[in-house]
Amino acid sequence: MRWVSTAIALLAAATISPALAQTASFDGTWSVTQECEPAPGGARGFKWAYDATVKGGQLVGQYGTKDKPSSLTLTGQIKADGSAMLRASGLNGKSDYTAGFGQPGEKFSYPVEARFEAKRGTGLRTQARTCRFTFVKL
Numbered sequence: 001m002r003w004v005s006t007a008i009a010l011l012a013a014a015t016i017s018p019a020l021a022q023t024a025s026f027d028g029t030w031s032v033t034q035e036c037e038p039a040p041g042g043a044r045g046f047k048w049a050y051d052a053t054v055k056g057g058q059l060v061g062q063y064g065t066k067d068k069p070s071s072l073t074l075t076g077q078i079k080a081d082g083s084a085m086l087r088a089s090g091l092n093g094k095s096d097y098t099a100g101f102g103q104p105g106e107k108f109s110y111p112v113e114a115r116f117e118a119k120r121g122t123g124l125r126t127q128a129r130t131c132r133f134t135f136v137k138l
Contacts, residue, residue: 024056024057025118026054026057026059026078026082026116026137027054027055027056027057028053028054028137028138029051029052029053029054029137029138030051030052030053030054030059030061030121030135030136030137030138031049031051031135031136031137031138032048032049032050032051032052032061032063032074032133032134032135033047033048033049033133033134033136034047034048034049034050034063034072034131034132034133035047035131035132035134036125036129036130036131037129037130037131038129039098039099039100039128039129040099040128040129041099041100041101042101043096043097043098043099043100043101043129044096044097045097046097048063048072050062050063050072051138052074052135054078057077057078057079057080058075058076058077058078059074059075059076059077059078059084059086060073060074060075061073061074061075062074063090064090064093066090067091068091069091069092069093069104069105070091070092070093070094070104071090071091071093072088072089072090073088073089073090074086074087074088074112074133075087075089076112076114078114078116082115082116082117082121083114083115083116084113084114084115084116084123085111085112085113085114086111086112086113086114086123087109087110087111087112088108088109088110088111088112088125089107089108089109089110090107090108090109091104091105091106091107091108092104092105092106092107092108099128099129100128110125110127110128111125111127112124112125112131112133114133114135116135118137119136119137120134120135120136120137121133121134121135121136122134122135123135
């Protein structure tokens with residue numbers, strides 16, 4: 001019976017799609033640096049650093065405390081070719097750093113177009129202000 005379990009395990013491993021195997025190559029912990037330029041109208045620029053975890057190609061990063069002012073959650077699926085359309089969402093912090101001078105605690109959300117390689121990645125936000133994202137696999 002032992003050979004049956006081994007055969008089943010080998011068959012399961014052989015049926016994993018190449019795309020799934022490639023997205024898993026991005027799995028691990030990534031350091032994220034987010035640099036946002038001053039926004040049109042005068043909001044100040046800022047730089048944040050936080051970690052993100054990738055599992056099964058799914059990225060989840062967190063800056064600050066979720067659901068508290070000055071927080072951001074970054075999520076999205078990294079495709080086998082390394083491309084990703086991520087979503088940043090959270091709650092505004094101090095209004096002088098917020099595009100449109102939104103009030104602290106107001107919700108925000110925007111897309112981030114990203115590209116990943118084996119150990120590095122980049123991303124860009126272009127809505128309301130320009131923010132550049134740098135990803136480094138730890």
